[in-house]
Amino acid sequence: MIKKIIYPFLYITLLFSFVACKKDFLEVVPLGNQVATTTDDYDKLMNNPVFYMNEASGGQEAVSMGDETGAEAAFLNRGTVWMPRLFQWADSIYKPGDEIPYPFMLREGLENMYLLNKIITEVMASSGGSDTQKKQLLGEAKATRAWLNLLFVNYYAKPYNAATAATDPGFPIIDKADITVQRFDRGSVQSSYDFIIKDLTDALADVPVHPRIVTRMSKPAVAGLLGKVYVFMGRYADALPLLDNAFAAIAANGAPVLYNYNVEFAPGGAFLPIDPTFGPQGPGVNRNDTREAILSKVYYNGPNRGNMFGTDGLVLMPAVAALYGPHDQRLLLYTNRDLDGNLNPGGRLRKYGITWSRYGLQLPELYLLRAECRARTNDLGGAITDLETLRRNRMPAADAQVPPAVAGNQVALIKYIIDERIREFAQEGYRWFDMRRLSVDPIFSGKAITRNLYNTNGTTTVITLRQPDRLVMKIPPYFLQNNPGMPDNP
Template sequence: MKLSYIKSWLAAATLAVSFSACSGNFLDVEPRGKLIAAKVDDYDQLLNNLYLVYINSNAQVPMGDELVAVEPYFTQSGYRTQRLFQWESNIYQSEDNSPELQYPMHNIYQFNKIIEEVMDATEGTDAQKRAIRAEALAGRAWTNFLLINYYGKPYNEQTAATDPGFPIITKADVTQTDFKRASVKVVYDSIVSDLTRAIPDLPVSVVSRFRMSKAAAEGVLGKVYVFMGKFTEALPLLNAALTDMNSTGMSIGLYDLKTEMATGGVYAGTSAPNVAVNKENLLGKQATSSFSRTDNSLVLSPQAAALYKDSDLRRNFYTTTATSGAAYPIAGVLRKNRFSALQFGVLVPELYLLRAECNCRTNNLAGAKQDVETLRASRMPAADVAVPDNLAAQQLPLLQFILEERIREFAVMGYRWFDMRRLSVDPLFPGLSFTHTVYSSTGTPTVYTLKPERLVLRFAPKTLSLSPGLEDNP
């Protein structure tokens, strides 16, 4: 089959998804939306689809509690931003497509197609076919992990078997309309199964950080286990990911901000590396986000901003004023002045912090301290790298420090929302509550408290209308 540049729209029946294929190496489309592929190379090209990279799903950013909103900018922002920040039940209008479903569901279709068909493809070796199938399995797992963290309750061993999760879709069939939600446990079991099946066949070396390597899949599975509270199971996978990343054939590692900012490197001025070349990306995934650099409405709270020492070079990613140069009506807030896109695939800084957390939770405090200091050594002067002794010697204070390091590293990137979800069911942090504050133009606060039922998103009305029988969240 000759490759061609096409634009294809598949039926909205797949959980109200409509999507377009961007210019690139794509295959002709036959009736009923079935992509035609025959050769192993055809299926390999399907994995180069940029929709597998540009997920365009950013609801997690405004829901994180490291942020506050400021008037008059907040009222001027879109209704989606306002509703997400206020943790409202209904985010979308009746005609809206939900980006949290639109792009991930396109990708589920594509991964399923590859999984179903590639072993029968012509040309190529059996090993090549298994490697392509493994990439699709791991990609499907990453996507389902994102979806379950939007629509399913946080994983709780006591309730996961009965908590509504997300439909498990394993067929590349855009005519399907009957979707039933599997339990949270079944979804997580499916994610673990896909990754466990994929890892032995995945390539150690890859041509691009947009393609799934063995190290990246090990990192994904390690993170999945962390979100399940299975820290002992997560640890060897995170160890393997941090070892195997050195064999990917790409430049993978941590940027030293001291060097980069001083020598006109990738972080000089207000610049930042894009997803395609960022060496901290072991697996590149990206979403657009106006909450960084161009948006004045959501800013780092005074409490979150105070987590940075003046010597922490990540503090340089923020400014104290709006884009116009005007001061904010509340002291201590910070607006992020770079990173116009969210990068949230498999990042080396998170691998270190996830391993630090696992080491801490399994009482290897020295190992946890070493991991978090490895990251900090690339972010600040040597004199400030060490975790304070009074914190490093105790499990809970050290764990709290690691979680705060996650805020310092990933603020305004959506990571905090997913951490809030899992911490809400963590027995080490009983009684947690989360709030958002909107400050008026004179600094008067209005406080919103997160209700437990809003730890999950509801489906958009359009999704429900096109998927009869799909159970919504309360």
């Protein structure tokens, strides 16, 4: 059934100040006129910070919904109204009457979609550039549009399940730069993923091998992201050659490279000194650190400072803290002190070494994605090689070896790799997306998803996610009101 859908925020994109653009390019342009004419103009548009910083990166809400975190009620409840709702997996996160009744990620993502569609539609007719330059920009815009659609479908549609994807409601496909009323339907999860795959496949042929700026798309980024999409779909054999291609392109570039935490936390290392309040001096405190970035997208992930979201009160669940070995250098990113500086009464750990989280495509994730695909296609030796490559850069070599009982068992190794994803990315938003995809995986499905809220009186409230409904966020009422007939999620 065809529905009307109106996006009231899209016109705001026309007013953004774009990085490195000429003065006349920043002036308000009458509706319907182009905001860019030359290939160089469109190139500058792709440098817009909205594509790679803060809410556009899509991780802030996910941080609060990952089951690897518990929360201290004394600090969680002192922040914004949205944080407790997200933490409790509430049915409704954004409500009429809220100060801000919509998620920034969705609002900014839709604004960005307008800009990307404008580039996609117009760049090939732009003046002053070669066909190769124009095709590169077209590919970058398509790949960035695919990134946004991957976020949308993983917040507002069911996890991909091959048996039901053709009928599960997806997210509307927006492929025109038009702020007037358009006719859309939600389509299906399958059609959403098909569109994402087509954009990335088209882009792969034309994006550069080496990005001029690591915030922009390149062959290793697009190949890696397409591989990640196939992982989300459970198509591991299809993902593997793409992940291999991404590694090959990285080898040709000579970058990025892994940090060796054993070196950087040793005397004289770059991550020292460790400040008792703000933690180590690692990449998590410098949003411009791109050493491990294949595609750099960052968002603020520290305590709430008047922002919509923050990490106030979030702590590791005890079972997650137990996943780390005693010599794992990643433990130095955590403190047992609460935000007020006092020791946590339960000894629980808070991640204070990350103020800016990376959420594009990072080299550590590429290793873990390929390790998982190798394990799932029964290349256990290859999976172990990838896994131990990362682990040797996070802990002493003697601790990095995969336990023999795990190494020889396919299912045990897959579970160990998923645990490694938690160890590497805890409290940075990755777990929410893994929870979703693993909920339809026979190895992991059927298990209750819970987390703990530690109350000020010393008691603990166990919060259970209502599956499958709350593995999908409801569409905010603000958007439903402005889009009559748009069907919501249960």
